[in-house]
Amino acid sequence: MTPTRLDQRRSLVTPVPGPRSSELAARRSSAVPHGVGSSLPIYVESAQGAIVRDVDGNQFIDLGSGIAVTGVGSANPEVAAAVQDTVSRITHTCFMVSPTESYITVAELLNRLTPGDHEKRTLLVNSGSEAVENLAKIARRATGRPAVVVFEGSYHGRTNLTLAMTSKNMPYKQGFGPYAPEVYRAPMSYPFRDGLDGPQAASRAIRWIETYVGAENVAALVIEPIQGEGGFVVPAPGFLPALVDWCHRNGVVFGADEVQSGACRTGDWFACQHEDVIPDLMSMAKGIGGGLPMAAVTGRAEIMDAVQTGGLGGTYGGNPVACAASAAALHYMEDHHLDARAAEIGRRITARLAEVDYPGLAEIRGRGAMIGLEFVRPGTETTTKEPDGEFVAEVMSRCQRAGVILLDCGLDHQVLRLLPPFVIEDSLLDEALDVLIQTIGETAAARS
Numbered sequence: 001m002t003p004t005r006l007d008q009r010r011s012l013v014t015p016v017p018g019p020r021s022s023e024l025a026a027r028r029s030s031a032v033p034h035g036v037g038s039s040l041p042i043y044v045e046s047a048q049g050a051i052v053r054d055v056d057g058n059q060f061i062d063l064g065s066g067i068a069v070t071g072v073g074s075a076n077p078e079v080a081a082a083v084q085d086t087v088s089r090i091t092h093t094c095f096m097v098s099p100t101e102s103y104i105t106v107a108e109l110l111n112r113l114t115p116g117d118h119e120k121r122t123l124l125v126n127s128g129s130e131a132v133e134n135l136a137k138i139a140r141r142a143t144g145r146p147a148v149v150v151f152e153g154s155y156h157g158r159t160n161l162t163l164a165m166t167s168k169n170m171p172y173k174q175g176f177g178p179y180a181p182e183v184y185r186a187p188m189s190y191p192f193r194d195g196l197d198g199p200q201a202a203s204r205a206i207r208w209i210e211t212y213v214g215a216e217n218v219a220a221l222v223i224e225p226i227q228g229e230g231g232f233v234v235p236a237p238g239f240l241p242a243l244v245d246w247c248h249r250n251g252v253v254f255g256a257d258e259v260q261s262g263a264c265r266t267g268d269w270f271a272c273q274h275e276d277v278i279p280d281l282m283s284m285a286k287g288i289g290g291g292l293p294m295a296a297v298t299g300r301a302e303i304m305d306a307v308q309t310g311g312l313g314g315t316y317g318g319n320p321v322a323c324a325a326s327a328a329a330l331h332y333m334e335d336h337h338l339d340a341r342a343a344e345i346g347r348r349i350t351a352r353l354a355e356v357d358y359p360g361l362a363e364i365r366g367r368g369a370m371i372g373l374e375f376v377r378p379g380t381e382t383t384t385k386e387p388d389g390e391f392v393a394e395v396m397s398r399c400q401r402a403g404v405i406l407l408d409c410g411l412d413h414q415v416l417r418l419l420p421p422f423v424i425e426d427s428l429l430d431e432a433l434d435v436l437i438q439t440i441g442e443t444a445a446a447r448s
């Protein structure tokens with residue numbers, strides 16, 4: 001059965017949320033714990049391409065992609081066909097019991113598509129957190145060292161080790177400790193806030209690591225080449241290459257967490273490539289699965305193969321249905337040059353947003369289809385750069401009510417993030433940007 005393609009059009013037929021969504025919200029509150037939050041007050045009936053349709057029949061333009069997942073579009077027809085074909089033949093046998101070809105196919109694809117032409121191996125798991133956690137395990141085993149160094153503002157997941165690696169206390173960590181030891185947080189490069197160039201920020205971080213941890217104790221340095229949840233922070237040029245260089249001089253594994261920034265999102269296959277950085281190990285998830293749960297660690301064969309047989313795995317890692325989706329999504333991105341398309345989307349967004357005339361919009365940054373708008377309290381930005389999360393929340397909620405899905409990020413929710421699917425049509429993207437630009441103006445006017 002070919003699902004009817006949702007008309008790629010914004011359309012509001014009830015107030016947001018509508019009556020059916022409100023009914024579901026009531027059911028949810030007595031069935032789902034309050035610890036799980038949702039950005040939107042609507043419940044989704046279907047999502048295809050760049051359109052999300054709720055249970056009341058409202059259609060939203062999706063500038064969130066399910067947090068950077070559906071780059072190939074929601075329910076991408078080639079992904080859906082691969083899933084349908086696979087799921088009727090096989091659901092699960094467990095790669096650790098009776099393995100399947102599709103695991104090998106996805107591993108070969110990721111070995112080829114990730115930066116560097118050295119010999120690589122790929123481990124498949126189910127979530128970004130699991131990938132990051134395995135990256136740390138593998139680096140520790142390969143180096144025989146205990147410490148993992150991460151960076152201020154970073155987000156790496158919600159399992160115990162990755163929560164130790166994640167920076168922000170509320171809401172992620174509060175009350176869930178104690179956390180895993182031997183995780184250290186070095187100063188990040190955040191040009192808008194620290195004013196340092198790349199080499200200066202790298203020297204600061206390296207001095208910090210050498211002073212407080214000691215190079216000989218560090219198994220891996222793990223960094224998001226562009227920070228996601230932390231605020232779409234693009235480190236100053238030269239920061240990442242200097243860290244890689246330091247890692248290689250000190251026997252430290254350089255681990256790139258490309259869970260959010262990978263899979264064509266930044267206009268290249270991986271964000272590391274913008275500075276010709278070749279990670280030793282890389283964690284990936286989100287976009288590589290085309291919408292199904294799929295995550296991976298790809299890295300240098302000698303590091304990946306340092307682990308004893310049986311030391312890596314998990315019941316569902318490399319599930320054949322998820323592998324079919326992943327292979328279809330990766331092929332789709334390659335065949336349709338979605339890396340170039342993401343770059344084009346980035347140019348289109350930044351060109352349009354240059355029109356915004358609001359002094360609180362302090363910086364527009366990011367790469368490709370990963371663009372963040374940092375807001376500060378107007379009039380104070382030159383001195384305090386005081387983050388304005390309230391303004392962002394108001395813009396997001398007004399945009400939702402107007403039929404555009406946007407997300408926020410940043411430690412103070414002060415960054416509005418745009419993560420459109422790469423398959424979005426130009427006209428739909430322009431319409432969403434019109435709504436956003438108009439909403440920023442209205443929100444500013446309502447304040448003054």
Ligand code: PLZ
Nearest residue numbers: 127128129155156157228257259260285
């Ligand atoms: N590493 C860089 O961005 C997931 C999660 C949001 P999982 N980010 C969105 C939330 O509130 O849970 C993420 C990431 C980076 C790791 C992860 C973790 O990936 O698939 O959510 O486990």
